[in-house]
Amino acid sequence: MSAxxxxxxxxxALTKPRVVQLIVFCALIGMALAVPGWPSGSEWRTIGAACAGIWLVAAAAAAFNCLIEQHIDARMKRTAWRPTARGELSPRQALVFSALLCSAGAVVLLVWVNALTLWLTLATFVGYAVIYTVWLKPTTPQNIVIGGASGAMPPVLGWAAMRGExxxxxxxxCLIxxxxxxxxxWALALYRVEDYRRSGLPMLPVTHGSDFTRLQxxxxxxVLLAATLLPFLIGMSGWLYLVAALGLGLRFCWFGWRLYRDYSDELARRTFWFSIWYLTLLFAALLVDHYAAAWLY
Structure with a gap:
């Protein structure tokens, strides 16, 4: 039983649960904002199916990433524990697992959501698991910038699930x-630079150094702070979101400034973890603002 x-x-572990949770959360925000007011019973069913389908396909992409990068993961302290890197799961097992998850997610999205969400989610899978993992990550220090397009898609998937457009x-x-x-x-790459150097991946701190990366x-x-003000400026959100965006954004800028002026691995680690809370709280504020506006007006 224990085995x-x-x-x-x-x-x-292959599904990278924390990463996938954030993906589904951002998709959920896209779903909520696509629906004026509180969702109806049928809309809740669509939301549940869309979250399940997106989770399955995102988990499949994560498992495929672990499969492709098993030898790289084995050379990095941060990822050496992964089952594929340790040889606890064979490449065939990881591939079959990824294929099953992706297939199940595709069926859920096609049958209980809509075809647009299915194709967008599969395109995101290809963008992350193939274009980013196989091509961009090992070939260019701009891998994160270019590959970030697929990682930014969850709100678009959520919106498509509810609107069909x-x-x-x-x-x-998505831009945010x-x-x-x-x-x-890059905050992560700064304090894990030796890991990336051993792995052979051309991350920006390895190819261009710490000073250049910290400036970036x-x-x-x-630039992110400016972009987060746009929802308020176009009337997508209200004052509650604006206050949160300004507070969180200025805090992130403060971390960036300190990192640039007085670097330490500990500060880079704190910046990385703050960035996760930053995105979570920013999108949560967008959600709360949306329902506050519906309740007030």
Whole structure:
């Protein structure tokens, strides 16, 4: 029994649960904002099916990523524990697991959501698992910037699930995640630079050095702050969101400035973890603002 549970835990680890949870959360925000007011009973069923389908396909992409990068993961302290890197799960097991998850997610999205969401989700799978993992990540220090396009898609998937079409609001949320991705990952790469150097991946701190990377983090935090004001400026959100966006954004810029002026691995680690809370709280504020406006007006 314990051996069976251990095997299931290994499969579960392949799905990168924390990453997938954030993906589904951002997709859920896109779904909620696509519906004026509180969702109806049928809309709740669509939301549940869309979350399940997106989770399955995102988990499949994560498992495929672990399969492709098993030898790289084995050379990095941060990822050496993964079942594929340790040889606890074979490449065939990881591939079959990924294929089953992707197939199940595709069926859920096609049958209980809509075809547009299915194709967009599968395109995101290809963008992350193939274009980013196989091509961009090992070949260019701009891998995070270019590959971030697929990681920024969850709100678009959520919007498509509820509307059956794509709206400007969905793409604006996508833009915010796209601009958040580089400072988030480069903060990690700064204090894990030796890991990336051993792995052979051309991450920006390895190819261009710490000073240049820290400058990029600082610049991106300010550009991100400007982008997060757009929902308020176009009437997509209200004052509650604006206050949250300004407070969180200025805090992120402060981290970027300190990182640029007085670097330490501990500060880079704190910046990385703050960036995760930043995105979570920013989108939560967008959600709360949406329902507050519906309740007030």
């Amino acid at each position: 069976t549970m251990s095997t299931w835990r290994q499969y579960y 794509l709206g400007a609001e969905a793409w604006l949320m 995640i796209f601009l958040w991705t580089p400072p988030h990952f 983090v600082l610049l991106y935090t300010w």
